[in-house]
Amino acid sequence: MSGRRVVITGVGVVAPGGIGRKAFWDLLSSGRTATRPISLFDAGGFRSRIAAECDFDPLLEGLSFPEARRMDRAAQMAVVAARESVADSGLSPDGLPPERVTVSVGSAVGCTMALEQEYVVLSDGGRRWLVDHTYGVPHLYGYMVPSTIATEVAWTVGAEGPVALISTGCTSGLDAVAHAVEVIREGGADVALAGATDAPISPITVACFDAIKATSANNDEPGTASRPFDLHRDGFVLGEGAAMFVLEEYEHARRRGAEVYAEVAGFANRSNAFHMTGLKPDGREMSAAIDAALRQAGRAPGDVDHINAHGSGTRQNDRHETAAFKRSLGRHAYEVPISSIKSMVGHSLGAIGSIEIAACALALRHQVVPPTANLHHADPECDLDYTPRVAREARLRTVLSVGSGFGGFQSAMVLTGGPS
Amino acid sequence: MITGLGVMAPTGRTVAAHWSAVLAGRSALTTISQFDASGYPVRVAGTVPGFEPRSHVPGRVVPQTDRWTHLGLAAAAQALDDAALDPATVPEYEMGVTTASSSGGTEFGQREIEALWRDGPSHVGAYQSIAWFYAATTGQISIRHGLRGPCGVLVTEQAGGLDAIGQARRLIRSGLRAVVTGGTDASLCPYGVVAQLSSGRLSTATDPSRAYAPFDAYAAGHVPGEGGGMLIVEEAQAAAERGAAHRYGAVAGYAATFDPPPGSTRPPALGRAIRGALADAGLAPDQVGAVFADAAAVPELDRQEAEAIAEIFGPYGVPVTAPKTMTGRLYAGGASLDLVTALMALREGVVPPTSGVRCPVDELRLDLVRDSPRQVALEHVLVVGRGYGGFNAAVVLSR
Numbered sequence: 001m002s003g004r005r006v007v008i009t010g011v012g013v014v015a016p017g018g019i020g021r022k023a024f025w026d027l028l029s030s031g032r033t034a035t036r037p038i039s040l041f042d043a044g045g046f047r048s049r050i051a052a053e054c055d056f057d058p059l060l061e062g063l064s065f066p067e068a069r070r071m072d073r074a075a076q077m078a079v080v081a082a083r084e085s086v087a088d089s090g091l092s093p094d095g096l097p098p099e100r101v102t103v104s105v106g107s108a109v110g111c112t113m114a115l116e117q118e119y120v121v122l123s124d125g126g127r128r129w130l131v132d133h134t135y136g137v138p139h140l141y142g143y144m145v146p147s148t149i150a151t152e153v154a155w156t157v158g159a160e161g162p163v164a165l166i167s168t169g170c171t172s173g174l175d176a177v178a179h180a181v182e183v184i185r186e187g188g189a190d191v192a193l194a195g196a197t198d199a200p201i202s203p204i205t206v207a208c209f210d211a212i213k214a215t216s217a218n219n220d221e222p223g224t225a226s227r228p229f230d231l232h233r234d235g236f237v238l239g240e241g242a243a244m245f246v247l248e249e250y251e252h253a254r255r256r257g258a259e260v261y262a263e264v265a266g267f268a269n270r271s272n273a274f275h276m277t278g279l280k281p282d283g284r285e286m287s288a289a290i291d292a293a294l295r296q297a298g299r300a301p302g303d304v305d306h307i308n309a310h311g312s313g314t315r316q317n318d319r320h321e322t323a324a325f326k327r328s329l330g331r332h333a334y335e336v337p338i339s340s341i342k343s344m345v346g347h348s349l350g351a352i353g354s355i356e357i358a359a360c361a362l363a364l365r366h367q368v369v370p371p372t373a374n375l376h377h378a379d380p381e382c383d384l385d386y387t388p389r390v391a392r393e394a395r396l397r398t399v400l401s402v403g404s405g406f407g408g409f410q411s412a413m414v415l416t417g418g419p420s
Numbered sequence: 421m422i423t424g425l426g427v428m429a430p431t432g433r434t435v436a437a438h439w440s441a442v443l444a445g446r447s448a449l450t451t452i453s454q455f456d457a458s459g460y461p462v463r464v465a466g467t468v469p470g471f472e473p474r475s476h477v478p479g480r481v482v483p484q485t486d487r488w489t490h491l492g493l494a495a496a497a498q499a500l501d502d503a504a505l506d507p508a509t510v511p512e513y514e515m516g517v518t519t520a521s522s523s524g525g526t527e528f529g530q531r532e533i534e535a536l537w538r539d540g541p542s543h544v545g546a547y548q549s550i551a552w553f554y555a556a557t558t559g560q561i562s563i564r565h566g567l568r569g570p571c572g573v574l575v576t577e578q579a580g581g582l583d584a585i586g587q588a589r590r591l592i593r594s595g596l597r598a599v600v601t602g603g604t605d606a607s608l609c610p611y612g613v614v615a616q617l618s619s620g621r622l623s624t625a626t627d628p629s630r631a632y633a634p635f636d637a638y639a640a641g642h643v644p645g646e647g648g649g650m651l652i653v654e655e656a657q658a659a660a661e662r663g664a665a666h667r668y669g670a671v672a673g674y675a676a677t678f679d680p681p682p683g684s685t686r687p688p689a690l691g692r693a694i695r696g697a698l699a700d701a702g703l704a705p706d707q708v709g710a711v712f713a714d715a716a717a718v719p720e721l722d723r724q725e726a727e728a729i730a731e732i733f734g735p736y737g738v739p740v741t742a743p744k745t746m747t748g749r750l751y752a753g754g755a756s757l758d759l760v761t762a763l764m765a766l767r768e769g770v771v772p773p774t775s776g777v778r779c780p781v782d783e784l785r786l787d788l789v790r791d792s793p794r795q796v797a798l799e800h801v802l803v804v805g806r807g808y809g810g811f812n813a814a815v816v817l818s819r
Contacts, residue, residue: 003782004564024594042726043618045540045541045542046541046633053683062737065560065758082680087776097498097681098686099677099692100690103678107555108553108555109552109553110554110575111523112552115615115777116533119530119533119534119537119611120533120537122611122614123534123537123611125537125538126533126535126536126537126538126539127538128493129530129610130455130456130533130610131610131611131614133459133460133461135619136614136617136618136619138618139616139618140618141615141616141617141618141808142616142620143615144523144526144607144612144615144616145523145575145577145807145808145809146554146575146582146808147522147576147577147808147811148808148809150576151809151810151811154625154681154810155681158681158684158686159678160677160678160679160680160686160689160692161676161677161678162583162675162677162678163676163678163810163811164574164575164576164583164675164676164811165574165575165576165708166560166572166573166574166575167521167553167554167573167574167575168573169555169557169559175572179523179572179587181445182590186590197501200693202536203536203541203597204532204533204536204544204548205475206527207536207541207542207544207548208532208544208548208549208552209549210541210544211544211545211548211549212544212546212549214549218486230570236438258642267514268567269570269571270519270568270570271562271567271568271570271571272565272568273563273565273567273568274563274565275563276484276550276556276559276560277549277550285568288513288568292513298462307566307731328497334765344735386580406549406552406553406555406559407555407556407558407559407560407562407571408559408562408563408571409555409559409571414641
């Protein structure tokens with residue numbers, strides 16, 4: 001089955017700033033930001049009180065009442081994004097052999113929002129270690145095992161091929177799409193629903209990032225708090241959302257005349273085996289992932305027209321990946337427009353890798369590089385072209401997207417496309 | 421080629437101890453004693469007795485990680501040791517880690533959420549961010565052993581260990597020399613047990629010797645357990661060249677499928693996973709010497725599994741066993757431990773028994789190996805795993 005190529009033919013997005021891929025692209029191309037004071041719970045008493053939230057109501061987005069009730073917010077967002085991607089692809093689920101459809105969903109923290117909410121009920125606000133089972137909702141086990149998110153996505157189209165949830169922390173969104181691409185390439189399916197979701201804006205997750213001061217505490221300026229590559233950055237702004245894709249084997253897409261966003265041409269992941277949260281400044285392992293992804297795509301470093309950076313806005317990360325880009329692309333690193341959309345939609349942990357793939361697919365379609373918002377005074381050690389504040393038209397054929405996460409995981413994906 | 425095994429299970433903290441327990445049909449299920457479970461309708465569980473994290477995990481890492489990761493680190497170190505494979509001798513990006521995870525650091529998470537809600541946000545510790553999430557074990561194994569290749573985590577509940585080894589094989593085929601794979605779980609804290617109760621699949625029986633009885637007329641759910649297994653999958657030629665001491669078996673076939681949505685008129689997809697794994701291995705059903713069943717002990721799920729086995733292998737057509745009746749279901753660790761047990765069975769030519777079954781359901785037409793082991797010449801064995809929510813996976817292991 002070697003030689004099978006995989007293309008993106010449908011995109012669905014639930015992101016801060018608006019539901020759906022059109023609202024998402026409007027936000028990115030205008031350089032607006034969707035970061036704001038946390039409204040999902042009372043964040044008084046927390047160090048970081050800002051986030052990039054989605055104005056998301058599952059019932060308004062077409063979920064039935066029972067569906068909304070049994071699913072955690074992360075699953076709801078994944079299902080809504082999945083339905084949009086299927087509609088966008090023009091595929092009719094009825095015409096697909098179920099066993100030839102695979103599903104791969106990434107998520108870093110799964111259904112932790114519902115797990116925490118239910119815990120508060122069962123433990124009487126943390127007062128009972130021996131929690132009271134008589135108040136347990138029937139969906140509780142489904143929250144404990146996040147594979148149920150993949151189950152819900154599979155049910156949206158009745159997929160009966162391989163189904164999995166991929167949970168590699170903040171690289172989950174890249175790794176989950178890559179996993180589906182592998183399954184299609186090796187012949188295990190012709191169509192995939194792949195992407196990622198996370199809904200981490202809940203007290204426990206906000207508190208755990210408070211504890212390690214990873215998030216921005218710039219509570220007075222929520223709209224401009226996410227400042228990747230800027231000298232005045234002080235951590236990432238937590239986000240939420242989902243992006244799902246219809247992936248198809250190339251011939252399958254071509255035969256039905258599908259409109260293609262991009263080909264997933266290359267992927268690789270490496271690990272730094274160094275520290276669960278720390279990064280060495282040399283960017284060595286991320287660079288190794290980039291090199292391998294370009295090799296798989298059959299592209300040279302000089303072919304890269306745009307990089308979607310991980311650009312979380314932590315002091316360490318932005319220098320780490322700047323070093324990685326220089327290491328892999330050499331002089332060309334200084335010429336490539338780079339952007340961090342986390343400046344606008346925050347860092348939605350496992351989801352963001354897929355949300356950024358959606359940004360890359362839309363960038364290829366519109367031939368526009370989204371900007372890095374809030375970048376006014378670049379860190380002298382971050383001396384590349386990060387497309388500050390304003391989107392830019394550019395000739396895009398080969399786009400690189402990278403992710404870096406807890407555990408030391410580094411992932412890189414190469415997407416190709418644009419007008420032929 | 422699988423060249424190293426590690427076990428941290430209710431049945432033992434070494435492969436040898438586990439293997440001798442399951443061969444003897446010695447169940448490790450006991451009444452829950454970690455906490456006062458008398459108020460809960462579940463009393464029996466499989467716990468890893470005498471597991472002292474500080475004897476297995478670097479002291480600094482112990483407070484940074486959940487028990488699930490302690491067990492995973494311990495089993496991974498054991499497996500690497502068994503393989504006598506020093507990761508430093510492998511080219512730097514050619515060895516990775518792919519584990520199954522099911523519910524992450526459950527007990528660690530419960531403690532931190534408790535601290536948050538009882539005492540306030542500033543009481544959440546610095547390690548919650550790296551202990552609770554599902555990738556913690558993979559990350560810690562990578563860091564401890566200096567494994568810089570691709571790392572992954574699959575979550576498909578009890579099918580996870582099979583999907584993880586399927587992914588490990590994919591990585592080997594893509595050019596890696598070796599992958600640490602497997603899974604563990606440890607969710608026997610109050611919130612973990614209560615969450616499992618809500619699945620409606622837990623046995624509420626109080627007698628450990630009968631509490632987990634799959635394919636039995638009195639099957640009424642499973643017993644939860646903790647622990648699991650880790651395996652070293654190595655590129656076959658590289659293993660031969662370095663003279664690997666153990667060659668337990670090869671991952672000859674793998675397939676995964678998913679069940680149709682509730683209310684669908686389409687049949688369950690388990691049989692297709694089994695056929696897929698056999699086809700992938702290039703084998704006919706009659707070449708398989710034994711089946712390690714998923715054994716849900718939920719009557720409808722048992723019936724689906726028995727029908728799939730009888731349809732493919734014929735009624736009473738192949739010895740079927742479920743040594744997990746002696747450990748309880750270990751979720752992310754369950755199928756990984758089954759792989760270890762199945763590899764030992766292949767090597768020793770003996771199928772370990774299922775315990776706890778006294779009234780097998782005749783209509784299921786299964787040749788269930790019960791109570792005592794059975795000597796069989798084994799060239800190939802099949803391991804089946806099913807995960808809550810519709811996941812099916814099957815792996816064929818060959819000598």
